[in-house]
Amino acid sequence: MSNAHTHSFDEADWPFDEPVSTATFTTRHVMDGSLPVLEVFHDHDGEWQFLCGTTTESADVKLVCMGCVLERDASLFGLADLPPGWCADRAAPGEPWIRDVFAQEDDEEEDDEDEGEEEGVERGEGFTRMSAADFESFVDIAVDELSSKQDALISEHGFGGFARWYFDQASEKLEMFDEEDRKLFEADVIDIGSYSSSSGTWKWAWSNESVLPALREKSAVLKALERTTGRRMFIVPEAFKLDEECMAWELAALCVQQLRAMGVYRAPDSAGRLNNFLAIIAVRPAAAA
Ligand SMILES: [Zn+2]
Numbered sequence: 109m110s111n112a113h114t115h116s117f118d119e120a121d122w123p124f125d126e127p128v129s130t131a132t133f134t135t136r137h138v139m140d141g142s143l144p145v146l147e148v149f150h151d152h153d154g155e156w157q158f159l160c161g162t163t164t165e166s167a168d169v170k171l172v173c174m175g176c177v178l179e180r181d182a183s184l185f186g187l188a189d190l191p192p193g194w195c196a197d198r199a200a201p202g203e204p205w206i207r208d209v210f211a212q213e214d215d216e217e218e219d220d221e222d223e224g225e226e227e228g229v230e231r232g233e234g235f236t237r238m239s240a241a242d243f244e245s246f247v248d249i250a251v252d253e254l255s256s257k258q259d260a261l262i263s264e265h266g267f268g269g270f271a272r273w274y275f276d277q278a279s280e281k282l283e284m285f286d287e288e289d290r291k292l293f294e295a296d297v298i299d300i301g302s303y304s305s306s307s308g309t310w311k312w313a314w315s316n317e318s319v320l321p322a323l324r325e326k327s328a329v330l331k332a333l334e335r336t337t338g339r340r341m342f343i344v345p346e347a348f349k350l351d352e353e354c355m356a357w358e359l360a361a362l363c364v365q366q367l368r369a370m371g372v373y374r375a376p377d378s379a380g381r382l383n384n385f386l387a388i389i390a391v392r393p394a395a396a397a
Pocket residue numbers: 113114115129173174175176177
């Protein structure tokens with residue numbers, strides 16, 4: 109960890125708060141180039157770990173210069189704003205990073221006893237944590253389902269052909285109007301959450317003060333996805349960063365599946381920067397409404 113060496117990137121572009129030469133944990137497989145970094149932890153105490161995900165054996169773990177790990181994989185630079193207490197994993201290089209919260213070491217030791225050697229389980233806090241690959245498959249299935257559901261909303265209920273929408277939080281109804289401002293449809297909805305394209309962050313509706321309490325309560329059932337996936341992002345009350353905007357649709361797809369909803373409506377604000385994702389529970393033509 110001598111400071112005398114240089115790196116292949118321009119150190120002026122270093123995005124982390126920590127100095128380039130900060131000591132960080134990785135595995136010998138990452139350093140010898142045989143395996144990519146697939147798991148990144150920003151520990152509660154501020155330390156970073158860049159792991160291949162195949163081992164945490166002390167014989168395989170190495171304490172190295174952070175810059176030396178990062179120069180092996182430019183995609184790691186995008187994780188510089190990962191807060192302490194957060195981790196990120198991915199199924200393979202080139203796949204998006206999935207951010208998540210993890211428990212403090214102290215909490216883990218208590219419920220860790222029966223889980224022994226099983227890698228990846230210990231961070232799920234009681235629920236078995238899906239691997240990045242399993243989570244990706246889980247998401248893919250939900251996204252496929254949502255895609256068919258969206259097609260059905262268009263072909264069977266004429267979604268997409270309206271000029272204006274109105275969401276009344278008090279009645280929990282989404283109304284759709286045509287060019288002449290005639291009401292075409294009315295839908296019962298559950299608010300899932302919102303994505304801000306300016307900050308790149310997601311916020312669950314159940315923790316959003318601007319959502320009425322009754323709607324927040326309905327939305328709170330979505331926290332059950334923590335149990336299904338073992339990922340704590342489903343119970344994080346604060347807004348958190350998504351690495352790609354398409355992940356907002358992926359989260360919405362998981363929620364539509366969880367709610368057994370008919371689909372989703374993405375309601376943009378007037379500036380188009382905040383998109384509210386509403387799960388469609390039931391649709392009625394205006395004539396019947
Ligand atoms: Zn270095």
